[in-house]
Amino acid sequence: MLSFIILMSLVICFSAILALALNFQWGLGGMINFGLAGLYALGAYACAILILKLNINFFWSTILSMLIVSLVSAFISIVTLRVSEEDYFAIVTLGVGEMLRLIALNEDWLTGGALGLTGIPRPFSNIIPSDAYIYIFLGAYILILCACIFLLNIIAKSAFGRSMRAIREDDVVAVTLGKNLLWTRVRIFAVGGLLIGLAGSMHAFYYQYIDPTQFSNIVIAYAIMAVIAGGKGSHFGVVIGSILIMILLEGSRFLKEIIPGLGSDQLSAVRIIIIGVGLILVLIYKPNGFVKEYRLNV
Amino acid sequence: MQIIFNGFVTGIVVTLPALAITLLFGVLKFPNFAVGSMLTLAAYIVFTFNVLFGLSLLFSTIISAIIFGFLLILIDQLTFAKLRGSSSITLMVCSLGLGFVLENIARLMYGNSARSFAIELARPFFFMDVRMNREQIITIIVSTIAMIFMYVLLKHMPIGRAMRAVSDNPSLSLVRGIDSPLIIKWTWFISGVLLTIGGVLIGMDRAIEPPMGSSYLIAIFAAAILGGLGSPLGAFVGSLIIGIVSELSTLVIPPNYRIGIPLAVIALILIFRPQGIFGKPNIKK
Numbered sequence: 001m002l003s004f005i006i007l008m009s010l011v012i013c014f015s016a017i018l019a020l021a022l023n024f025q026w027g028l029g030g031m032i033n034f035g036l037a038g039l040y041a042l043g044a045y046a047c048a049i050l051i052l053k054l055n056i057n058f059f060w061s062t063i064l065s066m067l068i069v070s071l072v073s074a075f076i077s078i079v080t081l082r083v084s085e086e087d088y089f090a091i092v093t094l095g096v097g098e099m100l101r102l103i104a105l106n107e108d109w110l111t112g113g114a115l116g117l118t119g120i121p122r123p124f125s126n127i128i129p130s131d132a133y134i135y136i137f138l139g140a141y142i143l144i145l146c147a148c149i150f151l152l153n154i155i156a157k158s159a160f161g162r163s164m165r166a167i168r169e170d171d172v173v174a175v176t177l178g179k180n181l182l183w184t185r186v187r188i189f190a191v192g193g194l195l196i197g198l199a200g201s202m203h204a205f206y207y208q209y210i211d212p213t214q215f216s217n218i219v220i221a222y223a224i225m226a227v228i229a230g231g232k233g234s235h236f237g238v239v240i241g242s243i244l245i246m247i248l249l250e251g252s253r254f255l256k257e258i259i260p261g262l263g264s265d266q267l268s269a270v271r272i273i274i275i276g277v278g279l280i281l282v283l284i285y286k287p288n289g290f291v292k293e294y295r296l297n298v
Numbered sequence: 299m300q301i302i303f304n305g306f307v308t309g310i311v312v313t314l315p316a317l318a319i320t321l322l323f324g325v326l327k328f329p330n331f332a333v334g335s336m337l338t339l340a341a342y343i344v345f346t347f348n349v350l351f352g353l354s355l356l357f358s359t360i361i362s363a364i365i366f367g368f369l370l371i372l373i374d375q376l377t378f379a380k381l382r383g384s385s386s387i388t389l390m391v392c393s394l395g396l397g398f399v400l401e402n403i404a405r406l407m408y409g410n411s412a413r414s415f416a417i418e419l420a421r422p423f424f425f426m427d428v429r430m431n432r433e434q435i436i437t438i439i440v441s442t443i444a445m446i447f448m449y450v451l452l453k454h455m456p457i458g459r460a461m462r463a464v465s466d467n468p469s470l471s472l473v474r475g476i477d478s479p480l481i482i483k484w485t486w487f488i489s490g491v492l493l494t495i496g497g498v499l500i501g502m503d504r505a506i507e508p509p510m511g512s513s514y515l516i517a518i519f520a521a522a523i524l525g526g527l528g529s530p531l532g533a534f535v536g537s538l539i540i541g542i543v544s545e546l547s548t549l550v551i552p553p554n555y556r557i558g559i560p561l562a563v564i565a566l567i568l569i570f571r572p573q574g575i576f577g578k579p580n581i582k583k
Contacts, residue, residue, distance in 0.1 A: 026387070032387045032390065032391070034331075034390075034394070079565050079568050079569060087323075087328060087329050087386055087390070087527075088523065088564075088568050090329065090387070090390050091329055091516075091519045091523065091564060092561075092564055092565060092568065094331070094515075094516070095516045095519075095520075095557070095560070095561040095564060096561065098516060098557060098561075099555075099557060099558055099561055102554060102555060102557060102558075103555075105554075106552070106554045106555070217394075217398075218398065220394065221394065221395060221398060224391055224394075228391075265405070265409065265410055266405075266406050269402040269403075269405040269406040270402075270406060272398050272399075272401075272402045273398070273399050273402045273403060273406070275395075275398065276395040276396065276397075276398035276399035276402070277395070277399055278395075279391070279392075279394075279395035279398075280377055280392055280395045280396060280399075283381060283388055283391060283392050283395070284377075284380045284381060284392075287384070287388065
């Protein structure tokens, strides 16, 4: 039971970072990113490929994969050069996400195709004794999560954070006040991309193998649910949201015992239906989440 | 020639779903990501009548279209109707969730394996050195009739005029006494019919399987955006262009990446002509 809780906490750590990235782009920046699953896959694959194929150590491959995802995200946001409606942007991000997943699935020489990449070594696994390793690993992940929240809080209160929120509330007014819309959007996406790359790398180190099925669009549903349930714009709330969602998700594994006679295909279908219904219910009944966004008071 | 013809058919398959997206966008003001899964579910409903009950394909399409139209009205009442007036992002997220639910209901009920309609195979024939098969001809005829019908409906019938009024200016149309909840129900019903026909045409072209609809989603959106979201004529022209361009692209790039073409088209249009070919520039107040 203890090891189950530890493994779940590890999953919660990187899911929470992914949700924080979405929260940064959507909750604070007002730009929805439906390509999240594809970019997350890009982060994980970039990290794994750098380690396995180019023999770069874990630290630099994580940093590089963060930068790669960040660049790709920034590039996507340039498409919004002329449109200010979120509708089109959502479609573009969805398309890019699909495209990235297709690349992971089809470029066998680089990504291993449908089989994925295996044998990604965990950092320092040869130095630290194996019975203590998992605790140190968990500690490191929690530290990274806390560092992310700390840095995001600083950004949210900085001048950049304020202009982000101004653009989210009303881009026309923000532009008339001299804010550079495109540049702010590019930066929002670049910073979000760094976090997605980090979460992707942590995903790769945790599972030690990656394949395209881990990055289906359902990842977006988790992250969106975590952000909405936690309260858009609030970092602490988003972490709580992720914990709740993961408990719900892992709990749904036990469905097999409740409803007998389900095959594994049908079971996964039922789980996704539950997630979809949950997402819609949260949108309808709890659209503002549990924790309010931090606001400056006069 | 052969490639252009194939592209023409690929494109025309997408016209009806693209038209449905455009209508829904016009009236409800958000891009509906659940359309892909709706296509799949509609195809499976037709499959149920056609194969499991043994009715003819034409007859089962008609029954399914009516059932699916009402089903969409019901779904709308359960989900989107409760969120009317929220931001379009909220509605998009809701449609994404709905898409997961619908696709997996299909998966739960019919399994993962590919199915096909009960139609007898016919030999392809040649016309002016172009190889055509019967399904392609049916696709062209059915889509054209449906497009002409939609054009007449939108231009000259009271419901169509009311739909255009609601999509142009919801509050003004409300003041003028148009019952907009009723119009929204009609829009869903008509979209349901269009999606059912579209689902049957796609199912005839390929196999029916759970990811069928969502694999077309990007192409459908590209067609609708290229023509200008909210413009029915644009949806038609946009679909043809997307179909032909992506079929031609297979000469140069591997077919696995065909989805990249609609995507590139979307990105280029958004940069150079955001309102699409037939759309009007949207001036922000």
